[in-house]
Amino acid sequence: MSAVGKVSRVVPSSIGKLKELSWVNLEINQLQGLEFMNNLKNGTNLQKLSVASNQLEGEIPNSFGNFSVKLQVLYLGSNRLSGRFPPGIANLHYLSGLALESNCFTGPIPDWLGNLKTLQSQISLLEEALLDSNHFYAHIPRGLESLKVLQVLNISNNNLHGNIPREIFSIPTTRVVELSSNRLDGPLPIEMGNAKQLQSLHKKLGSAQLSHNLLSGSIPKSIGGLQDLQQLDLSFNNLEGEVPEIGIFSNITAVRIAGNTGLCGGAAMLQLPPCSSRRPSSTKHMVSVVLKVVIPFACIVSLAMGISALLFWRKRNERKSMSLTSFGRKFSKVSFNDLASATDGFSTYNLIGRGRYSSVYKGRLLQYGNVVAVKVFSLQTRGSQKSFITECHALRNVRHRNLVPILTACSSIDSKGDVFKALVYEFMSQGDLHMILYSTQNDENNSALIQIALAQRLSIVVDVAAALEYLHHNNQGTIVHCDLKPGNILLDDNMIAHVGDFGLARFKVDCTVSSSGDSTISSAINGTIGYVAPEYAAGGEVSTYGDVYSCGIVLFEIFLRKRPTDDMFKDGLNIATFVEMNFPDRISQVVDPELLENQNGISHETLVDMKEKDLECLHSVLNIGLCCTKPSPYERMDMREVAARLRKIKAAHLSSN
CATH class of the missing domain: 3.30.200.20 (Phosphorylase Kinase; domain 1)
Structure with a gap:
């Protein structure tokens, strides 16, 4: 049975009576509720189930493990499913295709991943197991070598830490391994250089695969001997030492190693510094003398000169500014x-x-x-x-x-x-977002700014997400803003949003949160009430997920036109729980009424019927806000995923209009 894009809201319970059903494809609908899974357990011949790209939310029921043992393909991606995945999936011995990507699953990656009998895909274009873009944490489970026919494994964009299991590269059929954007540490496995079958170490469209982790040590020279390796991205880790010059490392378009400040040598086109040779002992002695004697003396002289200069300069009434070379540019x-x-x-x-x-x-x-x-x-x-x-x-x-x-x-x-x-x-001519959201019709200077169309609000929130994505994942090191709010979001002549005011920012914090909540900076956050992540109020440590929470609150404020400090939010009710209470059936009642009014005088009721696509867009956007404002930082998206999803929603909205 296939009903792509044809089913709305709820799967009829009568589907459980179709006991001979072998194929159910309900992708790209607006399905809600998980009751149908209990009904489908009666289908003893069910071999394929796909409910990807819907509006499913909540935890997978434990009865899931009672599905037909003949089930081979299971696609649940791009929903809002959460909690821990039920261990009953280990009973599905013939499962060959698994896609859980782009949800809110949490907890460790279950041990059953290494116990499935045959994890491969019989679909020619989807020979992979997708667990990416969730909130799985802890270590990658051992025992992956039992996946004898696995071709593609994608567990990127999670909160995984620990070493990369060498077994991943021992599976003879593996072609693609995607582990980027986690907190994996330790050296690259030596077995990686022995994976002769490996063709790609990159995400879709050539983006990074092992990038944005905490990998250390040197790059095994044996990787250069992989003749079929087409793309390799090890950027933004802590790798060091000499870069091999053979194989893929001689192709600048196929290898990415930026963001590893300890790397040296390699092909000239990589433009890395040369590797320093060992110093003779006499040279080491001279260096020791310089460090112990000359440098301290120079510092004392410099300090004295600096104090004298300061006393002289303070007597002057007028002074040119300092060079400010510390800014990194002139x-x-x-x-x-x-x-x-x-x-x-x-x-x-x-x-x-x-x-x-x-x-x-x-x-x-x-x-x-x-x-x-x-x-x-x-x-x-x-x-x-x-x-x-x-x-x-x-x-x-x-x-x-x-x-x-x-x-x-x-x-x-x-x-x-x-x-x-x-x-x-x-100068940002259109002022800040707070002023635009709450300017009144009686204000003649701002009367043209009061009407903010859905497309304009989408553009603003996409711009804000892009700014945070850059701050969290740029090659200069992680920056956590710590005070994101509409007053710190400015708009230019073209209504392009710009994030400003970095007076409370924190630097070089781990991009993700570990299972124990570890971070490199303790929080003494003085952010703005209503926008500060709950873990900060409880004395938690600073992480990029605090900005993610603030981004979700700002998103709600843009589309609801309600301040998070509004008088209605009290007694445990905040703007996030308010949206969650009314999501998804009553979102038309909580969003800014302007978004559902017609500028040509069409009534609200008529407009709701006419603009189903606008409501779908609002549903998708508020869904992202809910994922951003989860009480636990472990369950939130990171800004790469937030920005990517918002760009996708904006593109879909523009194309449909």
């Missing part, structure tokens, strides 16, 4: 007088925003295209100095179309002889 100099003149003496007329540690003024600097935003730090406020340094650090090397572009910085002395610090940004 900025032209700007002085206190330049900024004071640009903002009419920092007049209240030019004041466009005020925060905890700073005030923002609109100004005019001809060298930066006329209109700019000048962020002046209130250094008398405790924490503002740290906020300035943090924001400088965050913006040092990052560049992205959805981050507020920094133009220059000023660390100088003002007209009173006091320390002055400011950052200069591109």
Whole structure:
């Protein structure tokens, strides 16, 4: 039986009476509820079941293990299924194709993965086992060598840690192994270089496979001897040592190793630094002398000169800004007088925003295209100095179309002889998202911004997700924003969203959360109430999943036009639980009514019937918000998956209109 795109909401219970049914394909519908699984257990001849790309949510019932022992293919991908996968699947001895990708499954990858009799796919284009893009954690289970005919294994985009089991590369039929975006550590298995059958170590469309982990040690030279290896991506790990020059390593388009600062040598086209040779003992002695004597002496002299220079500079009323080479790129100099003149003496007329540690003024600097935003730090406020340094650090090397572009910085002395610090940004003409969401019709200056179409809101949330994806996974190291909210999201002339204000950011935090909640930085988060992840309030540690939670809250606010601090949210009810309570059947009652009104005067009731595609879009978007705001960080998506899903929803919405 095949009903792709033809079934809405609920599978009839009568399906359980079709005992001779061998094939059920209900992909790409709007199915809800899992009761049909209990009904299907009576189908003793069922061989294939596919309910991928629906709206199924909740935990798989334990009765799942009572399905027909003849079941060979099971596709449950792209739903919202959660919890631990029932161990009863181990009873399905003839299962040959398994797809659980893009759900919210959690817990360790079950041990049954190594106990299935024959895990391969009899579908010519889907010879794989897909468990990617979930929230599985702990180690990859041992015993995978029992999967004698496995060809493709994809467990990327989870929270797995520990070493890569060498058994993965001992399976004679394996062609594709996808382990990227986890927390796997330790060395690359030597067996990897012996996997003669391996053809690809990349995700779909050539994206990374072993990237964004914590792998260490050297790259086995034997990998270069794999003649059939077509693509290899080991980028953004902790690998070190000399890169082989043979085989795939001589093809710059087939190998990716960026983000491993300890690598050296290799083919010239890789542009790695040369590997240093061993120093003779006499050289080591000289180096020791330099380290113990010369350098400390130089530091003392430098410190004395620095103190003298500082005392001299503070006597001057006017001073050009420092070089700010710590930003990682060269900025032209700007002085206190330049900024004071640009903002009419920092007049209240030019004041466009005020925060905890700073005030923002609109100004005019001809060298930066006329209109700019000048962020002046209130250094008398405790924490503002740290906020300035943090924001400088965050913006040092990052560049992205959805981050507020920094133009220059000023660390100088003002007209009173006091320390002055400011950052200069591109001016965002449309203001911040909070202002746009809550501007009133009586405000003549903003009347054109009140109507925000569904497509525009989609674009904004896609832009925000893209910015966070970059911050969490860029090649300069992980940055956790820690204070994402509409007031920190600015929009330019084209209504493109830009994330700004990095005064509370944290750096070099692990991109994922381990099963024990380990992280590299403890949280003393001073984020904004309503947007802060619950684990921070409980003293938990900073991780990128805190930003994911905030992104989900902002997403809800964009489409509901309700603040998370609204008076209605009390007594345990928050904006996330409010959406969950009304999802999926009553989403038309909770989203911003403007999204379901017709600009040509069509009634709300008529519009709901006419715009089913818009409601489907809203359903998909709010579903992502729910996955982002799970109480436990282990159960949330990461920003790569959030951004990818939102881009897909936006593309589908635009194509349908």
